[in-house]
Amino acid sequence: MSPTLKLAIVGGGSTYTPELIDGFARLRDTLPIGELVLIDPAADRLELVGGLARRIFAKQGHPGTISTTTDVAAGVQGADAVLLQLRVGGQAARDRDETWPLDCGCVGQETTGAGGLAKALRTVPVVLDIAEQVRRANPDAWIVDFTNPVGIVTRALQGAGHKAVGLCNVAIGFQRRFAKHLGVDHELIxxxxxxxxxxxxxxxxxxxxxxxxxxxxxxxxxxxxxxxxxxxxxxxxxxxxxxxxxxxxxxxxxxxxxxxxxxxELKAKGSRASEVAAIERQLLGMYADPALDTKPELLAQRGGAFYSEAAVQLIASLLGTDGRxxxxxxxxxxxxxxxxxxxxxxxxxxxxxxxxxxxxLPQRPVEPLYAGLIAGVTAYEQLALEAALKGGRDRVFDALLAHPLVGQLELADKLTDSLLANNREHLSWA
The missing domain is CATH 3.90.110.10 (Lactate dehydrogenase/glycoside hydrolase, family 4, C-terminal)
Structure with missing residues (x-):
């Protein structure tokens, strides 16, 4: 099949992007890309990543072209699918998400608890703005969301009427590990x-x-x-x-x-964001080397294992390139x-x-031990989305009070104040 598809990656300046590029290059028969656009507001990072991406394609003999732009509207024009992998506020905001909840005795993590709510509040409005630009450029384009918190962001996209699906690498990671344990091909799991x-x-x-x-x-x-x-x-x-x-x-x-x-444990070892920031600095130094034409081994420490293969499989099926x-x-x-x-x-x-x-696919009844927690977190996610869409301290408080990891009046109140204090620059209503 001739490579005719156009894909765009919003957040293409991420140090993780070469993992995706490597997957696109290796699996080009499954997903025949003719044009790939990397989109990111950080022009300096974007050019470093874009340069390595082109060298990876060339090294593996991929015929597609790779371009870069800071302009979302221009980059998504005519795209068949758009991948979202952005981080509003960068690693600095993530570091705060992983730090200030600990002061209240709560887990500091970027996808769950109070830190996850902060990320959702920063992210949802930005993603919805990008999605509107995608819709204007090509209303038939699929949006594949890898941006955390994936469940809340995907619900926001679907609620606004976008053709969106969320993707996470947890399941494919289990599939590959189980296959390795059993000594079988992963396609059999x-x-x-x-x-x-x-x-x-x-x-x-x-x-x-x-x-x-x-x-x-x-x-x-x-x-x-x-x-x-x-x-x-x-x-x-x-x-x-x-x-x-x-x-x-x-x-x-x-x-x-x-x-x-x-x-x-988190109080003792410090934030994951600080570790990732250090890895990213090393990676960007490597990406600047014009002789580098493969993804470096250090990238494995960045996280997101097998995401590229999951993304290729998903997009190929959505766009019908494999016909099955x-x-x-x-x-x-x-x-x-x-x-x-x-x-x-x-x-x-x-x-x-x-x-x-x-x-x-239909699911057999979910056991109460799991169904109860699923229902509680779903209620929190609904309230988190309302807070992200409408703003307001009371909505933030409600979402935290509903979260199974918070659930106490005084704690929710203190976390709400900390969340707002650490995110005012990203919340237009705060």
Missing amino acids: RLDHVGLNHLTWERGVTLLDAPGSTTGREVLPELLAGFGQEISEDLHLPLPVIRRLGVVPSYYLRYFYQHDVVVQ TTVQVVNARNDGVLPFLPDDAVIEVPAEVDAAGVRP
């Missing part, structure tokens, strides 16, 4: 993955009879029996708890299951799949994906 973005459980793992097959055998008990210690260490969760539950929670469940332990229906874990509109949630909630489950769109 299908997950019974259910929940919300960064709030999911693997309730089953099927070893398919063949890639794309609808039949296979359940192997989760085998994985827990044979590789439980490795899984426990990956998740930093106690092995006896995992084995008793008989499921594999995502790493992010630590923030709920061991909240106070995590708070003490695939099953992928995505963030999509609920529409009754989990009957205890509103229809417009965004859930993270396996879905059929093809040129006709995204259709979440």
Whole structure:
């Protein structure tokens, strides 16, 4: 197939972008890109990343062209799909998200708790503005959101009528690790993955009879029996708890299951943002080397493993370049799949994906131990979205009061003040 597709990446100046570029180059038969536009307001970073991106394409013999621009409207013009991977406020804002909640004895993290709410408030208005520019440029374009918090941002996009789907690398990471444990090809592993973005459980793992097959055998008990210690260490969760539950929670469940332990750990070791900022400085120095034409090994420490492969699979199916229906874990509109949630909630489950769109697969009833937390966090996400769209201290307070990691009047009040004090420059209404 001749490369005719045009893709745009908003946040293309991210130091993580070369991981995406490498995936696009390696998997060009699956996703034939003719033109790729990297869009970012940071022109200096953008040129460094763009230069390396072109060298990676050239090294791997990819025929597509790569251009860069700081102009969103110009960059998305005519794009078939637009990827969003932006961080409003940069690593400095992330560092604050991961720091000030600790002063209140709450977890400091950029996708959940008070820090996650701060990121949502900064991000949603910016993303919606970008999405409107995409709609004007090409109303048929798909928007693939990798911007955290993915569930809230994707719900905002869908609520505004955009063709949007959210993507996270947690599920594909589990798929690849489980396949490695079992010594099989990853295409033979299908997950019974259910929940919300960064709030999911693997309730089953099927070893398919063949890639794309609808039949296979359940192997989760085998994985827990044979590789439980490795899984426990990956998740930093106690092995006896995992084995008793008989499921594999995502790493992010630590923030709920061991909240106070995590708070003490975070206070002792400092923010992840400071680590990432140091890695980014090193990466940008590497990207400036005109001889570099492959993604450096250091990039693996930046996070987001397998995102490029998940993105290629998703976009190829949405744009119909492979001409088939695939099953992928995505963030999509609920529409009754989990009957205890509103229809417009965004859930993270396996879905059929093809040129006709995204259709979440039916789910067996969710056990109360998980359904209760899913429902509580969904209510918080609804309130968080209202605060992001309408502003106001009271709405911020309500969202924090509803969050399972907060839930106390005095604590919500103090966190609200801290959130506003640390984000006024990004909140037009504050």
